[in-house]
Amino acid sequence: MNMYRINTRDFNLGNTLSCGQVFRWERKEWWVGVVNGAVVRAKQEGNELIIESSLEADYIRDYFRIDDDLEKIYSQINRDKIMDSLIRKYRGLRLIRQDPWECLVSYICSSNNTIRNITNSIRRMCECFGMEVEEGHYSFPTPEALALVEPCDMEQCRLGFRAPRVLKLASMVANREFDLDGIKALSYKEGRDELVKIDGVGNKIADCVLLFAFGKLESFPVDTHIEQIMERFYGENWKDAGKSKKRDVIAEFARRYFGRYCGYAQEYLYLEDLGLRSQ
DNA sequence: CTCCAGGCTTACG
């Protein structure tokens, strides 16, 4: 366990961890999370990110994408007054480079669910089937661990109809019938074609994994939140596409409109929508 | 009570 400081620029830890992309960080005196099986405590003082963890600084820099050139990204996605104001409001919000397995399982749990329930279910899965890496802190269960879980033992996690999907995927990954890490080398579209083959994974969940775990910044996940806020801000840009197609139309518009870093734009819009709803 | 939540699968025209 060691403590160190990372010098940053255009980084806002609170915005990054509370914008809904990760489910396993808690705000206490410090932000506390478990990353790659290690407890991480983080806080920010001005431009310095202070970390207490057994993980090395290079790993943390990569995790928080500290080396992303936000100025360049902002200049690309800043297409109008709306995005300009969101960038000013949430400046320093960065995407996180999540572990693909944890990210995929987490978003399978997100289907037709609330953030609160998703967070609780994931925490229970970690407590039941992860390892206690420190008093009260658990690692995310491995595919091998979940592959051994009986459906009746999974019930305590309260995943509902999503539980069999998670268990099935765990078996496939553990048995190497599905090569999750191999997706890293694929293009955005190829990766999406692979991910949607998984039971319980459609376009939206695939896009989340491609953006949050595989760093495909041209991914623009459209859920109910994004659909509503996009309708409100940019609704004139597409015609009444039938209900089922609408989210695809919005994503395609966003890719054209915000460009190759539209995934970043998505996260700023999402945090804005979270704020609007909590009022 | 009904409706909805970071959707997806299946069934039915």
Next chain:
DNA sequence: CGTAAGCATGGA
């Protein structure tokens, strides 16, 4: 093709 019910669970 397209659309709509069904899905577990919990909170408003």
